[in-house]
Each structure stands twice: as C-alpha cells, then as structure tokens.
Amino acid sequence: MGISIRCWQEGDCRALARNADDPRIAERLRDTFPSPYTEEDAAFFINLARRTTDDSGWIYAITKDNEVVGGISLTFGSDVYARSAELGYWIGTGYWGHGIATEAVQQICERAFRETDVLRIEAEVFSDNPGSIRVLEKNHFIREGYFCQRVYKCGRMLDSVLFACFK
Template identity: 45%
Template sequence: MDFELLQWELSLVPSLAESANDARITLWLNEGFPNPYTLEDAERFIDAAQKDSRSFHRAIVSEGKVLGGIDLAFNRGAMRYGADLGYWLTPACWGRGIMTEAVRRFCGTAFAETDICRIQAEVFAPNAASLRVLEKCGFCREGVKRRSVFKNGEFYDSIVMALIKE
C-alpha cells in the first residue's frame, strides 16, 4: 500500500478520529491515547502537534485517509542528541509492512533533517509485532527494564531498542 508521511493538518481531523477510534490501538501504548477517540481529541492532538517544537510528528496517510501516526520526542540537556520514538497504526492495516516502512522512512528523514544521532523506542515486552518492526528497521535491543510498565492490570517488562545514526 502506498502512503505518505505528512505533517498533521486540521483537514485530517475527521480521518484521524475515525482511524484512531479502536481500543486495540491502546493495548500496548502508554497512557494518554484516548479511547474512544473523538473529533475533539483529534483536533486537540493536531493543534498540539503543530505547536510542539520539541517533537517531530507525522501522519501516515494513504489516499487522504489517516492510517496512523509516528513521532519523535526530542530529549533535552546532555541527552539532546537523542529522541524517543512512538507510533500507532489503525488495526485494519496491521500485518502489511506499513509500519516497518513508515519507521524506516521516518527515521531516515529525522536523521537528515535534525541534529539527533540516536532514536530510542521503549516497547512493552508482550508487543512482539512492534519489536519485529524495530528489528527490521535496524534497531538494536539495548536492554530490559524489568516490571517497568503497569498496563491492563498487570506488570510488564519493557524492551529498550535504539537506532544510531551512521
């Protein structure tokens, strides 16, 4: 499936609200991703993404429809040359290689357009699909943070993955 990584625009609000309104998306995300996901949530997110100078946000869009989102949150201080990666994809698109290609393109763009030299992702250990995406994109497993996540009524380990600019 062809797709583009686009800056978030308010014209994407209806499509974002539709694509993001699925509880399965939140299963392995940190807190803060609303469910249900309303038009107001979409508008609030896009407005914040447009104003956020400490992050690098993109919409994953195919034929005008939002398939997901991907972003980097830039670190500060002595860690300012690193950033934390986050992403989500609407379940109808799972298992098609879309996120692998989106992460690959997005990280290449981020390395080319910013001064960061390290991109890190922290994945909840049971999220095997996300770990596979990162491994296919060249991320290396750097460590395990034991019982660092409390989600869905249980404690989980998280896996630290990183990609270094070559």
C-alpha cells in the first residue's frame, strides 16, 4: 500500500497545509491544531517537530507513495509515566477510508515497542469519532475508560474514550 512514517522535512510545508486545512480534521483534535491551517502554521509546526528530541516524542509525517497525507505523533511520558506514551494522528480528508491511519498506527506502535522501553501506548478519542475508535480497535487497543463531558471543543462539551495497547 506504500504507507510510511518519517520525520517531517522543511519541504513538506505546502503538502502539510494542503492536507491539514479542513475543519473536519481540526474538530476531532485538540485546539493546538490550527483551523484554518496556513503554510505559516505548517512552517512553524515543522520547525517545532524537527527540534523535538527523540527522547521526548516522535512527530512524524505519514506518506503514501512518498506523498505526505497526514501526521502521527507519540509523546513519551516522564516521571512515573516514563514507560507510557500518548498517540495522536490525522489524515487528509481526501485519503480517508483507505486504511492509511490503521497502517500508520501499526507502524509507530511496532517501532516504539521495538526501539524504546515504552510498555504502554494510550490514545484519547472524542466519543463521537467512530472512525478513530475503529482505527484503534483494528490495532488491538483496549477500551479502558469513558469520560463524561471531559472535552470542551467548538463550544460543546464532549465525552471521550481512553484506549491503550501494551507491549
């Protein structure tokens, strides 16, 4: 299927902004994800991603046939959470429904369990996001908890669901 995850490159700005600039993506993510998403936002993000050290987190582009189609990140915990990591991901709307997120999540989890001492990877999903829940279930994440009215997004209170998978 030609899906890969790799570090962001300076030349990815235009592709990042083109894929990320859709409110249907931002509305499922934290408010740090801009909407609208400009090339300036993309340049800022890529600079940040390239300065992030490998021991604090992995911030990767998702590519299909070498074209950037989305992003995926793993943030490593610290202190007593040092063996845990938090997963986040998005795909450009033009590429939804082709198994890309499922494959990217599989790749980053396998890599993390192989190359780091992380034992647990967790993801929190807004409860009205069945596509993302399906991505996690297809990757054998276990539903651990349900949080009522935990998220304030776009003027609404939303429930969220916590998923985790283990080495």
